[in-house]
Amino acid sequence: MGFFDFFAKNKSGNVAKDRLKLLLVSDRANCSPEIMEAIKNDIIKVISKYMDVDTEALDIQITQTQSEDGKEVVPALFANIPIKDIKNGNPNK
Amino acid sequence: MSEVIVITSGKGGVGKTTTSANLGTGLAMLHKKVVLIDTDIGLRNLDVVMGLENRIVYNLVDVIEGSCRLSQALIKDKRYPNLQLLPSAQTRDKSSVSPEQMKKLIESLKEEFDYILLDCPAGIEQGFKNAIAGADRAVVVTTPEVSAIRDADRIIGLLEANDIHHIDLIVNRIRMDMVKRGDMMSIEDVIDILAVHLIGAVPDDEHIVISTNQGEPLTGSDCLSGQAYMNIARRITGEEVPMLDLNVKNGFFSRLAGVFKKK
Numbered sequence: 001m002g003f004f005d006f007f008a009k010n011k012s013g014n015v016a017k018d019r020l021k022l023l024l025v026s027d028r029a030n031c032s033p034e035i036m037e038a039i040k041n042d043i044i045k046v047i048s049k050y051m052d053v054d055t056e057a058l059d060i061q062i063t064q065t066q067s068e069d070g071k072e073v074v075p076a077l078f079a080n081i082p083i084k085d086i087k088n089g090n091p092n093k
Numbered sequence: 094m095s096e097v098i099v100i101t102s103g104k105g106g107v108g109k110t111t112t113s114a115n116l117g118t119g120l121a122m123l124h125k126k127v128v129l130i131d132t133d134i135g136l137r138n139l140d141v142v143m144g145l146e147n148r149i150v151y152n153l154v155d156v157i158e159g160s161c162r163l164s165q166a167l168i169k170d171k172r173y174p175n176l177q178l179l180p181s182a183q184t185r186d187k188s189s190v191s192p193e194q195m196k197k198l199i200e201s202l203k204e205e206f207d208y209i210l211l212d213c214p215a216g217i218e219q220g221f222k223n224a225i226a227g228a229d230r231a232v233v234v235t236t237p238e239v240s241a242i243r244d245a246d247r248i249i250g251l252l253e254a255n256d257i258h259h260i261d262l263i264v265n266r267i268r269m270d271m272v273k274r275g276d277m278m279s280i281e282d283v284i285d286i287l288a289v290h291l292i293g294a295v296p297d298d299e300h301i302v303i304s305t306n307q308g309e310p311l312t313g314s315d316c317l318s319g320q321a322y323m324n325i326a327r328r329i330t331g332e333e334v335p336m337l338d339l340n341v342k343n344g345f346f347s348r349l350a351g352v353f354k355k356k
Contacts (some may be wrong), residue, residue, distance in 0.1 A: 011275030016239050017282050023239075024246050024286065 025075050026062045036060065043079060052085040097199055097209045098329070099228035101252075103244030105215030107236045108265040111301060111310075112322075113212035114142040116232070119312040119326025121176035125207040128167065130179045130199075132224040133214035134189055137181035144171060144308020145178055154182040154189045157198060172309075177206075187219040192226035199227035208329075217251060225252065230259035232292065232329075236266045237278040246287055261292035263325065268297045269339050293325035296339045 040060050047053050058081050065076040100113045110133075117129040131139035134154065140146045151166035156179070163179075170176035182189065202209050211228060214220035225231070231252050235245040245262070252260055264280050271277035278286075280294045298318035304311040312322040317339065324334045 013272065013275045013278050013282070016237075016278050017286065020239055020242055020286055023243060027243065027246065028250065 022061075022063065029062050029075055031062060036062075039077075043081070047081060051083050051087055054082040054084050057082045095203045095207050095209060097203075097211070097227055097229045098232055099211040099213050099225050099230075099257075100232045100234060101213035101221065101224065101248055102215065102234040102241070103217065103248040104235075104241045107234050107241050108295070108301075109215070109234050110138050110142050110212055111305065112232070112234050112263060112265065112295075113139060113210055114310045115312040115322040116326050116329065117143075117176055117178075117208075117210050118170070118173065118310040119323050120208050120210075120329065121170065121173035122313055122323070123326060123330060124175065125330070126205065127176045127208045127210065128179060128202055128206045129176070130202075130209065130211050131181035132190075132195070132211050132220060134181050134220065135183065135186045136214065137183050139212050140168075140178060140180045141308060142305055143178055143310065145180075146308075149180045152180045152182040153198075154185050157190055157194045163198075163201060187214070187223065190223050192222050195223045196227040217247065221248075221251075225255055225257060228257055230261070231257050232261050232263060233289065234263045234265050235283065235287070237264060237272075237280075237283055242278075242283060242286060249287065249289060260289050261329075262287060262289045263292060264294040266297040267294050267339065292328050293321055293336070294339060295321045295325075 040058065043060065044053065044055050044058060048055075058079070060077065060079040062075055063078045065074060066072075067074045100109050100116070102109050110131075113129055113131075117127050120127045129139060129143070130153065131137050132153070133139075137152075140149060145168050148168045151161040153166070155161045156163050156166045167177045167179055170178065199209055209227075211224045213224035233245050233248055233252075235241045249260055252258075262284065264283050267280060268277055272279045280291065284291050296317050298316060300311055300314070300316040301318055304314075310322075311319040312326065313319055317337070321337050321339075324337055327334045
């Protein structure tokens with residue numbers, strides 16, 4: 001990336017394009033905020049059985065990613081889950 | 094074989110009515126028999142953009158309710174007799190018409206006209222459903238703005254869900270000076286996001302405001318937007334027309350020069 005490209009990246013036209021791309025993925029996936037919230041809560045429920053996670057900082061969103069063969073862009077569920085502490089032992093005990 | 098084209102956008106104020114008036118005029122200039130239908134019941138505007146507001150006697154709802162014959166409601170354009178307008182009703186609302194009634198009306202217009210253009214209201218409710226009911230293909234109008242593109246994407250999804258797969262995109266009100274500065278999404282950016290076929294781009298041009306003031310569509314005039322609309326009309330008929338270079342006349346000095354050149 002060249003010197004000018006660096007600044008070009010921050011231009012409002014690019015900002016708009018990037019925002020739109022993200023926005024449309026979730027629009028097209030037809031995922032309402034309520035469903036996203038439900039997914040988030042379920043993920044917390046499952047993961048907290050095994051580890052102590054920071055539920056406040058947990059962030060999930062639908063983004064785009066390359067498919068496995070790299071030929072097309074597919075939607076992906078992206079979750080950023082900060083771990084506070086990993087519990088030891090079998091949770092089912 | 095006549096074609097029924099709905100001109101839609103989702104978002105309001107992006108130029109559906111202006112586009113309808115100009116494409117209708119353009120197709121008429123190409124010697125096609127064209128009827129423009131204003132489907133925006135309650136908020137009719139296509140008549141004023143066409144400069145035909147003083148000639149309205151009957152409207153779309155009158156025809157559908159059987160209060161008059163179809164031929165009584167059709168208004169001939171001032172300049173092109175092969176272009177006619179079916180105005181909308183101003184004092185009624187969208188529920189006055191059903192999609193089935195629209196389909197029937199369009200069927201009866203197919204015998205007489207080569208192109209039936211439907212000016213769709215903003216939104217995705219009843220008015221939109223009425224407008225797309227009888228359409229074979231769609232022209233989606235958007236501007237290079239986040240809100241307009243988002244709505245266009247939604248509209249494209251709804252059109253496809255309603256089995257309208259022939260969809261063309263018009264990027265309206267593009268400002269090449271802002272695109273060059275990086276402060277506006279380019280035509281390529283918009284196509285990249287929406288992934289539909291581009292049928293043309295229209296620059297943000299003050300001639301449009303002037304033409305609307307006068308009630309005379311500017312298709313075919315020598316200004317950039319007039320040429321852009323004419324090219325789109327030709328492409329609608331299936332003609333291959335190279336994309337117009339919107340970069341000309343865009344700098345301050347060349348625009349100034351343009352002012353002196355005109356009259």
